[in-house]
Amino acid sequence: MVLGCFWPGGGRGGPRGASERDAASRPLLDTIQHVKDSRHIVVYHRGRYFKVWLYHDGRLLKPREIEQQMQRILDDPSEPQAGEEKLAALTAGDRVPWAKARQTYFSRGKNKQSLDAVEKAAFFVTMDDTEQGYSKKDPLTSMDSYAKSLLHGKCYDRWFDKTFTFIVFKNGKMGLNAEHSWADAPIVGHLWEYVMATDCFQLGYTEDGHCKGDTNPNIPYPTRLQWEIPEECQDVIEESLSLASTLANDVDFHSFPFDAFGKELIKKSRTSPDAFVQLALQLAHYKKTRGQRPLFPLLV
Structure with a gap:
């Protein structure tokens, strides 16, 4: 689909999801937008949003340079702005409150500029502050926690309107949360398999765990996105978070390793x-x- 829209309640007897590229939320209508050329990503870390350019001097950043940018974010001591930390809960709750909030609070000024940065990013990255992944000491519960975290996280640290959110946990484990309406899961699965194979067999790491290559001090620092979120909007955010958290807590997700055959x-x-x-x-x-x-x- 090159261009289209989804009406809530219009499919299989239930609500239809919004899609990124990007999901421009409006009352009773979500539209699919295709961004012609995305040259940046947006990174969420410790309640803050950063815009990270992926090109410098006309070329794509190399792995070591991307690592450098991520480290700069990790080293940034700044605190979230008012309403910033849980902002993405708007994309997790009911669509109509998000649409109205979008029109009222994010259609002009710095809020619109920051929202545009998120929605026009190639994808969304969450640097999660939890540790997840398979544990031999606890093979069942650890996988359940891992899966649920990738599915919904805290309900405010994934931007659910994006094509996908790339999630990196504190202990280095990774995963994706993909929005469904633009494609079925195998599409994202093939992308992830290609990324993992390229990382393992072509790029690699140094003995001390860094990406191969050199840092570049001339690359500009990631830019903090700026927000002005009034208390009225923060109330809408909290309501969306409450709804999303209730749904997330009602999810019974059991995941386990299967090695009988492949x-x-x-x-x-x-x-x-x-x-x-x-x-x-x-x-x-x-x-x-x-x-x-x-x-x-x-x-x-």
Whole structure:
């Protein structure tokens, strides 16, 4: 879809999600916007928003230079502005309050400039202050926590209107939160596989854990986005956060490692991965209930 819109309540008997590139929120209508050329990202760290340019002297930053920019953000001692820390909760709650807040508080001045920076960024990055990932000491609970954090985090530290939020945890574990209406999960999965393979087999790291290459002191520092969020808007943010947190706390997400077999077995069976998992789900359901039920394909 090059250009389109979604009406809440217009699909499969329930609300339709908003998509980035970007989701321009309006009452009763979300529109998809395609940004022609994004040359920056926006990074969220400790309640603050930073704009980070990805190009310098006409070229894309190298991995070590990107690491340098991230370290500059980590070293920044400044505190969040009023209303800034939980701002992204607006994208997690009901769409209409976000649309009205957008029109009232983010349609002019520095708030519009900062919102434009977020929405026109290539993607959104969260430098999360928690530690997540698989733990051999606690293989089940650790995976559940990891999955739920990637799914919704604190409900205010992911920008849910973006195509995806790239999440880096304090202990170096990573993941993505992808907005669904623009693509199915395999699209983002292929992107992530390509990134991980490139990182592992082409780029690499030094013995002390830094990206290979040199820093560049001539690259400008990341820029703090500036906001003026009045108390009335902060009330809307808190209401959106309350709604989103209630929904997030109602999610029962269980994730676990599966090493009985992998994709090679599926390839040998000459069956598509979707069909294979669908058959497994149907078989499990039949064994338990001796009946069959239609299942949503995207369960895979």
